[in-house]
Amino acid sequence: MRATVIHAPGDIRVEDVPDPVVQLPTDAVVRVLRACICGSDLWPYRGEGTTGAGRRIGHEFLGVVEETGAGVSGFAAGDLVVAPFAWSDGVCALCREGVHTSCAEGGIWGQPGSDGGQGEAVRVPHADGTLVKLPADAASDDRLLTALLALSDVMGTGHHAALGAGVRPGATVAVVGDGAVGLCGVLAARRLGAERIIALGRHQARTDIARRFGATDVVAERGDAAVEAVRELTGGQGAHCVIEAVGTEQSMHTSLRIARDGGAVGYVGVPHGSATGIDLGLMFGRNIALRGGVAPARAYLPELLPDVLDGTIDPSPVFDLTVGLEDIAQGYKEMDARTALKVLVTV
Amino acid sequence: MRATVIHAPGDIRVEDVPDPVVQLPTDAVVRVLRACICGSDLWPYRGEGTTGAGRRIGHEFLGVVEETGAGVSGFAAGDLVVAPFAWSDGVCALCREGVHTSCAEGGIWGQPGSDGGQGEAVRVPHADGTLVKLPADAASDDRLLTALLALSDVMGTGHHAALGAGVRPGATVAVVGDGAVGLCGVLAARRLGAERIIALGRHQARTDIARRFGATDVVAERGDAAVEAVRELTGGQGAHCVIEAVGTEQSMHTSLRIARDGGAVGYVGVPHGSATGIDLGLMFGRNIALRGGVAPARAYLPELLPDVLDGTIDPSPVFDLTVGLEDIAQGYKEMDARTALKVLVTV
Numbered sequence: 087m088r089a090t091v092i093h094a095p096g097d098i099r100v101e102d103v104p105d106p107v108v109q110l111p112t113d114a115v116v117r118v119l120r121a122c123i124c125g126s127d128l129w130p131y132r133g134e135g136t137t138g139a140g141r142r143i144g145h146e147f148l149g150v151v152e153e154t155g156a157g158v159s160g161f162a163a164g165d166l167v168v169a170p171f172a173w174s175d176g177v178c179a180l181c182r183e184g185v186h187t188s189c190a191e192g193g194i195w196g197q198p199g200s201d202g203g204q205g206e207a208v209r210v211p212h213a214d215g216t217l218v219k220l221p222a223d224a225a226s227d228d229r230l231l232t233a234l235l236a237l238s239d240v241m242g243t244g245h246h247a248a249l250g251a252g253v254r255p256g257a258t259v260a261v262v263g264d265g266a267v268g269l270c271g272v273l274a275a276r277r278l279g280a281e282r283i284i285a286l287g288r289h290q291a292r293t294d295i296a297r298r299f300g301a302t303d304v305v306a307e308r309g310d311a312a313v314e315a316v317r318e319l320t321g322g323q324g325a326h327c328v329i330e331a332v333g334t335e336q337s338m339h340t341s342l343r344i345a346r347d348g349g350a351v352g353y354v355g356v357p358h359g360s361a362t363g364i365d366l367g368l369m370f371g372r373n374i375a376l377r378g379g380v381a382p383a384r385a386y387l388p389e390l391l392p393d394v395l396d397g398t399i400d401p402s403p404v405f406d407l408t409v410g411l412e413d414i415a416q417g418y419k420e421m422d423a424r425t426a427l428k429v430l431v432t433v
Numbered sequence: 434m435r436a437t438v439i440h441a442p443g444d445i446r447v448e449d450v451p452d453p454v455v456q457l458p459t460d461a462v463v464r465v466l467r468a469c470i471c472g473s474d475l476w477p478y479r480g481e482g483t484t485g486a487g488r489r490i491g492h493e494f495l496g497v498v499e500e501t502g503a504g505v506s507g508f509a510a511g512d513l514v515v516a517p518f519a520w521s522d523g524v525c526a527l528c529r530e531g532v533h534t535s536c537a538e539g540g541i542w543g544q545p546g547s548d549g550g551q552g553e554a555v556r557v558p559h560a561d562g563t564l565v566k567l568p569a570d571a572a573s574d575d576r577l578l579t580a581l582l583a584l585s586d587v588m589g590t591g592h593h594a595a596l597g598a599g600v601r602p603g604a605t606v607a608v609v610g611d612g613a614v615g616l617c618g619v620l621a622a623r624r625l626g627a628e629r630i631i632a633l634g635r636h637q638a639r640t641d642i643a644r645r646f647g648a649t650d651v652v653a654e655r656g657d658a659a660v661e662a663v664r665e666l667t668g669g670q671g672a673h674c675v676i677e678a679v680g681t682e683q684s685m686h687t688s689l690r691i692a693r694d695g696g697a698v699g700y701v702g703v704p705h706g707s708a709t710g711i712d713l714g715l716m717f718g719r720n721i722a723l724r725g726g727v728a729p730a731r732a733y734l735p736e737l738l739p740d741v742l743d744g745t746i747d748p749s750p751v752f753d754l755t756v757g758l759e760d761i762a763q764g765y766k767e768m769d770a771r772t773a774l775k776v777l778v779t780v
Contacts, residue, residue: 179670185695185720250722323526348532350724353717362713366704370726373532375597377697377722 089205090414092143095133098415103142106201106209111157112175114213116167118149119225120235121203121431122405123417124171125265126356131418134358144204145171145195146238148220148231149433152207160214166225167217169203169210170383171195171239176215186384189215203238204414206433218387221395229402232430233394236270236401240428241390242383243354244270244331244401248278250352250378251327255279260316260324261301262341263331264292266404266428267354269299271329273399276300280327284319286312286340292427295403309340316344324349330378331355338363345374353378405430436552437761439490442480445762450489453548453556458504459522461560463514465496466572467582468550468778469752470764471518472612473703478765481705491551492518492542493585495567495578496780499554507561513572514564515738516550516557517730518542518586523562531732536562550585551761553780565734568742576749579777580741583617583748587775588737589730590701591617591678591748595625597699597725598674602626607663607671608648609688610678611639613751613775614701616646618676620746623647627674631666633659633687639774642750656687663691671696677725678702685710692721700725752777 089103106115121144129135130143148168151161161167174181174189181189191212196202201209210216218237224230244267253259259275261268264287275283276299285296288306296304305315317324324346330337333355341351342365353376369376393399407426409417410433417429436450453462468491476482477490495515498508508514521528521536528536538559543549548556557563565584571577591614600606606622608615611634622630623646632643635653643651652662664671671693677684680702688698689712700723716723740746754773756764757780764776 180694183695188694188719347527347535348530357713357717362711364709364711364713366709366711369723370700370704372535373726373729375722375724376716377724379717379720382720 087206088411090143090202090411092130092141093139095131098131098418100412100414103205106207108153108155109209110211111155112212112214113155114151114158114161114210114217115153115207116147116149116169116210116217117152117207118147118203118205118433120149120231121147121433122235123204123414123421123429123431124239125267127418128422131422138198141196141198142200142202142205143196144202146235147203147208148235148238154213158213161217161219166220166222168220168234168237168387169208169217170242170387172384173211173216174384175212181215184382184385186382187380204411204431206411216384218391232405233400233402235430236404237383237387237390237394239383240266240270240404241273241399241401242386243267243381245274245386245390246381247271247329247331247352247354247378248274248327250350250354251329252350252352253278253280253327256281257326258282258284258320259327259329260284260286260344261296261329261331262286262337263355264289264296265331268329268331269295269404270401271331272296272299272301273401275327275329277393277399284316284325291406298403309336312340313343320346327352333358335363339365342368342374347372347374350375350377354381404428408432434553435758437490437549437758439477439488440486442478445478445765447759447761450552453554455500455502456556457558458502459559459561460502461498461505461508461557461564462500462554463494463496463516463557463564464499464554465494465550465552465780467496467578468494468780469582470551470761470768470776470778471586472614474765475769478769485545488543488545489547489549489552490543491549493582494550494555495582495585501560505560508564508566513567513569515567515581515584515734516555516564517589517734519731520558520563521731522559528562531729533729533731534727551758551778553758563731565738579752580747580749582777583751584730584734584737584741586730587613587617587751588620588741588748589733590614590728592621592733592737593728594618594676594678594699594701594725595621595674597697597701598676599697599699600625600627600674603628604673605629605631605667606674606676607631607633607691608643608676608678609633609684610702611636611643612678615676615678616642616751617748618678619643619648620646620748622674622676624740624746631663631672638753645750656683659687660690667693674699680705682710686712689715689721694719694721697722697724701728751775755779
């Protein structure tokens with residue numbers, strides 16, 4: 087089959103790789119219909135962190151079950167399914183506590199020894215604990231299928247950030263980061279009842295989506311000016327809840343400073359670099375909590391799926407470019423250049 | 434009147450100072466019955482941070498209202514009251530949200546321009562928002578009066594840490610720090626329904642109090658060995674909730690490492706030094722929240738007071754030495770030498 091492989095920074099290729107097969111009774115093989123490119127796929131593409139020579143890549147996909155191991159009881163060939171970006175057994179104590187990303191049996195698609203999501207098929211370990219079934223008729227609804235794909239990562243991650251930030255009915259929320267995750271954070275905040283949502287971003291196309299997703303205000307400034315603008319919009323007090331969806335020192339620093347005393351920063355931007363942007367003295371004196379991390383997307387699927395199916399939330403607009411699998415290198419190029427927000431890959 | 438003044442590191446004196454008077458209609462003057470020495474009073478005593486020449490000191494006290502301004506409606510001369518360690522107006526948005534320590538009208542006893550708690554009387558700004566009335570007959574109950582004094586800081590701070598750590602019925606809690614706040618954290622965790630409470634400490638007299646307060650396990654190790662010991666006690670997983678009641682880089686580092694994935698560190702140890710001990714990468718990958726700060730002790734008084742009055746909780750054992758006001762320098766000496774855990778000052 088064909089799958090995406092990263093060989094070196096900037097060197098993305100679609101290659102012939104062995105077809106996945108059921109190796110363990112708990113495995114399933116899923117034929118991929120849709121995959122996408124994540125902001126975090128750009129790090130190895132840009133040479134940040136380790137690339138690994140000839141590593142498979144991509145961790146978001148949905149598709150059709152092709153084969154199941156003898157121990158898989160919840161799925162059968164032909165089922166339409168979505169996979170969260172990490173597999174997990176679904177039965178251990180940590181999975182039961184909702185921290186599926188900490189499952190000792192788990193992993194993230196594309197890690198050594200696993201299939202990446204950007205390919206024609208994926209061997210899914212712990213299929214019963216990992217996959218979530220979708221209604222069969224969704225397969226013929228192009229818009230819906232795209233929206234459902236967002237549940238594999240960005241929508242669940244935005245929701246995780248909103249929960250970390252403590253979003254509740256009536257709250258004022260600020261969202262730092264206008265990437266797909268930040269935008270899904272806006273959508274999640276509105277879904278959780280936020281009264282006011284301030285999106286920080288300077289790219290009109292993205293802030294337009296933010297407004298469509300529920301942002302009531304847009305702040306184009308950065309750094310000190312952004313802090314001042316948010317304080318001005320909030321009577322000098324800052325936002326009860328801040329969603330940090332970037333992961334740089336600067337974004338964390340801004341997030342903590344625009345939070346209201348007693349509030350919280352929900353952070354899902356993977357920390358970059360050695361410095362953290364965390365000012366513990368500020369957090370202490372003002373009682374600002376920091377809560378987040380890698381999103382247990384699997385935990386949120388049962389809650390978010392019905393809302394996507396019935397149209398209560400529609401994250402599909404975060405995908406603004408579609409490429410075929412063979413053209414995925416072009417998709418990386420456009421996301422890297424920020425000419426695309428998030429790239430959908432049809433397989 | 435007589436009051437405690439710190440002139441330089443190690444130089445604590447009891448001196449004649451002007452009697453406090455009502456200056457604003459919202460003021461009250463409280464004649465102090467009991468005060469105490471806080472771990473944080475030891476910092477200027479040890480030369481950490483600024484001392485200020487001739488600065489009044491002490492931020493915990495209870496006593497009897499002597500005089501009230503014309504705008505004070507909730508108190509009258511003769512009322513027995515306890516004061517939280519910070520005054521606040523009680524009516525602003527932040528006070529209403531429970532973050533009384535962020536009140537723009539607030540302050541901490543002993544700060545420039547205010548009276549310290551370690552003296553014969555205190556001018557209390559915003560008396561209606563700050564003070565909490567106690568039953569008159571408590572004045573004749575020595576043990577109870579001491580327990581009630583703990584509500585001015587250490588008990589509320591321990592409770593704040595337990596809330597920050599997310600303590601809930603059935604949880605496993607670890608408490609880093611065997612000072613008075615850490616011990617009150619044990620008591621707060623038990624009160625909130627923790628099933629297992631692991632106290633980290635190596636001073637027998639203190640861990641004995643921890644056990645009396647509800648600790649089910651004591652870990653005497655430090656650093657890596659402490660992390661290993663807590664992991665061993667928790668089936669390798671760590672504690673759902675960690676109370677950090679020290680404030681050093683080492684204690685924060687230990688706290689994060691003994692937290693269970695998906696758990697939280699509730700921190701109330703005032704951050705010391707420039708380094709924070711925070712490993713954001715660890716927090717991110719394991720979804721460990723950090724929540725705490727300076728405790729809004731006033732916010733917790735209405736909830737904790739009834740439990741102290743009816744004996745549900747009794748924090749009085751954290752006071753293990755009593756001195757008269759004139760002998761307070763001896764109390765500082767003993768707390769500094771750790772021969773006393775917490776010093777009660779009778780006035």
